[in-house]
Amino acid sequence: MSSTAKKCVVIGAGFSGSCSAWELVKAGHDVTVIDPVLPGLSTSYGNAGCISPTAVVPFSYPGVIRQIPRWLFSADGPLKVRWSDLPAVTPWLWKFWRSGSMEKVEAIAEAQNTLMTRVKADYDRILVETKAEWLRESRGHILLYDQRTHYERDAWQFALRKRLGQDCRELSLAELAELEPALAEGPNAAQRVALLDESWEHLVDPAEVVRSIAEAAFAAGAKWRQQRVTDLRRSENGPQLRLDGGETIDADEVIIATGVWSNKLTAPLGTHIPVGAKRGYHTMVHEPSATVSRPITLASRMFLFTPMRLGLRLAGTAEFAAIDARPDYRRAKILLKVARDYLPGLEGDSYSEWMGQRPMMPDSKPVIGPLPGQPGMWCAFGHGHYGLTQGPTTGRIIADLVSGRSPGLDLAPFAADRF
Ligand SMILES: Cc1cc2nc3c(=O)[nH]c(=O)nc-3n(C[C@H](O)[C@H](O)[C@H](O)COP(=O)(O)OP(=O)(O)OC[C@H]3O[C@@H](n4cnc5c(N)ncnc54)[C@H](O)[C@@H]3O)c2cc1C
Structure with missing residues (x-):
């Protein structure tokens, strides 16, 4: 020493x-x-495993508040608040909302970008040094919108990312079907918009x-x-x-x-320090009957599929509750139900469910x-x-x-x- x-x-x-x-x-x-x-x-332990260096746009932005009622009151929606815990989470939600002016969003994205531009080099190094390189896959990521109008609603985010030097490319539906054949079916498959971001990588076993x-x-x-x-x-x-x-x-x-x-x-x-607990869930489908070969974010439903070492992980949703409140695994079951809209007939030989708490700052x-x-x-x-x-x-x-x-x-x- x-x-x-x-x-x-x-x-x-x-x-x-x-x-x-x-x-x-x-x-x-x-x-x-x-x-x-x-x-x-x-x-x-149970996150979606994505190394996502272009994810710089914050979750609070102009107009997000208007979308919240639709998310909250939809049975399969991506957002849930435990009403009994609302008083405890209200100060955090207020700060979240206050962080969402366009001026602040741009400053936040720029600051996040200063961290994110280092991620690739730091990951390359640490995985080699700690002999964990075999647990990383470099196949990019697909962001999938159900309809072009949903994509257009987010167009400002892509413009902002472009200004920061980030890029992704729209896939034709034929290219999508070639890359991810299992996604070719399902309702509205012909109206989808898919964007490929090749900078993303994923860990096949984060824990x-x-x-x-x-x-x-x-x-x-x-x-x-x-x-x-x-x-x-x-x-x-x-x-x-x-x-x-x-x-x-x-x-x-x-x-x-x-x-x-x-x-x-x-x-x-x-x-x-206003660090909130934004809960997320996963359902792990072991030996899935249908799967994907890279992480897919369902932008219109706000959750992800990631192919992992031990099966297909369906991860996401947001739930606000007190830190020590019990998990509500109905949230994990919604993930499986929605996944079947995209991967029809998805079954596995066993399923496991998990809840984790994202340490989330309002900005x-x-x-x-x-x-x-x-x-x-x-x-x-x-x-x-x-x-x-x-x-x-x-x-x-x-x-x-x-x-x-x-x-x-x-x-x-x-x-x-x-x-
Ligand atoms: C569903 C879901 C999907 C996600 N997907 C992704 C993704 O794809 N990509 C991504 O980048 N991130 C993702 N995340 C976020 C990511 O998982 C978290 O940001 C990350 O795990 C936080 O790591 P941490 O080390 O800060 O916290 P933790 O992993 O929670 O570690 C904190 C540790 O502190 C310990 N601790 C607490 N209090 C004490 C104490 N008093 N004394 C001693 N120890 C203590 C705890 O026991 C715990 O082990 C996801 C999260 C969720 C929930």
């Missing part, structure tokens, strides 16, 4: 924490990772990728504590953590990578950087829909910050106190 090595504690072992731990060990620091759950088994990255960090010297941090504070020596069981640990640097639970640690230190940008007023404490959470995509880049930035190096981009748009 060099004289510049610091004693670092990473709280949380999802994509964000595991990538941070790997980068910190590589930078020569003394690292401990703490989580009551094994690496990758929380939100990072296994997190496990590989964390294992690589442990093999390189990081220590593992399967415990919960109950309290984060400042002692006269610097950051101090208390674990369940009462033990305290002193650290030079603490990385808060605790997803939707992050505010529980930061609020007592004086910084309330769709993560929180990466110092915790205000708390030297040696760093935020690495709030990645919302794109935590898998941005995990390696976040880890790299955190290691730069802890090591006193410039991360090479402006972190002001990702500041913890921006609200």
Whole structure:
């Protein structure tokens, strides 16, 4: 260990924490990772697996509010609010709505783009270094609209992305049928609009990728504590953590990578960060009778199919509820029902269902950087829909910050106190 090595504690072992731990060990620091759950088994477990470097447009934008009633009151709709939890989520929804002016949307997309343009290089490197390259497929992504009018409603998003140097190409229906024959049938198949974005890649087992990255960090010297941090504070020596069981640990640097639970640690230190829990579900169809060969987003229904190592994953939907509310697996069943509109007769030899909570900031940008007023404490959470995509880049930035190096981009748009 060099004289510049610091004693670092990473709280949380999802994509964000595991990538941070790997980068910190590589930078020569003394690292401990703490989580009551094994690496990758929380939100990072069951996502749709897409590495989506062109996904820079935020979820709050002008006009989105007008679409919400239609989504909310449709039986198979993509959005649900638990009415009993509405008072708890209303302040977050207000901030979400306030983030959606066109001026803000453009600034958010530009800021996200500064992170996203690094994603490919950071992924290429970390997957090779941690021997997880075999879990990535590079076949692009298809965005599928049911009708041209739906596509035209989103045309401003493509214009914005084009201004940022991103591109995708419209496929003819014949090209779509050649690339994805299973999608050729189904109602309205002749009216669809399909866009191919070749920059997207996907992980065929996201949880296994997190496990590989964390294992690589442990093999390189990081220590593992399967415990919960109950309290984060400042002692006269610097950051101090208390674990369940009462033990305290002193650290030079603490990385808060605790997803939707992050505010529980930061609020007592004086910084309330509005990280919301935007739930999503998946249904995994094992041995599917029909499948696709690359991730397909059903833009008109707001969910995805991703071909994975263990079957076809149908993932998505948005549900707002309190963090500890019980999952409502009817949401996962809707995914299967809707999927059959696109892959008629879809059956499998078994199905599994899962719920995860996207750590979602109202402006769709993560929180990466110092915790205000708390030297040696760093935020690495709030990645919302794109935590898998941005995990390696976040880890790299955190290691730069802890090591006193410039991360090479402006972190002001990702500041913890921006609200
Ligand atoms: C349905 C769905 C589909 C998605 N699809 C995609 C996709 O295709 N592409 C993409 O980029 N992203 C996707 N996402 C988002 C992505 O999964 C998340 O952004 C990402 O997993 C968040 O990672 P994380 O490390 O921040 O959080 P987590 O994976 O939740 O990890 C946080 C960890 O912190 C631990 N923790 C919490 N509190 C404490 C404490 N006090 N002490 C110790 N440990 C603690 C937790 O146990 C947990 O393990 C999707 C999400 C969902 C739900």
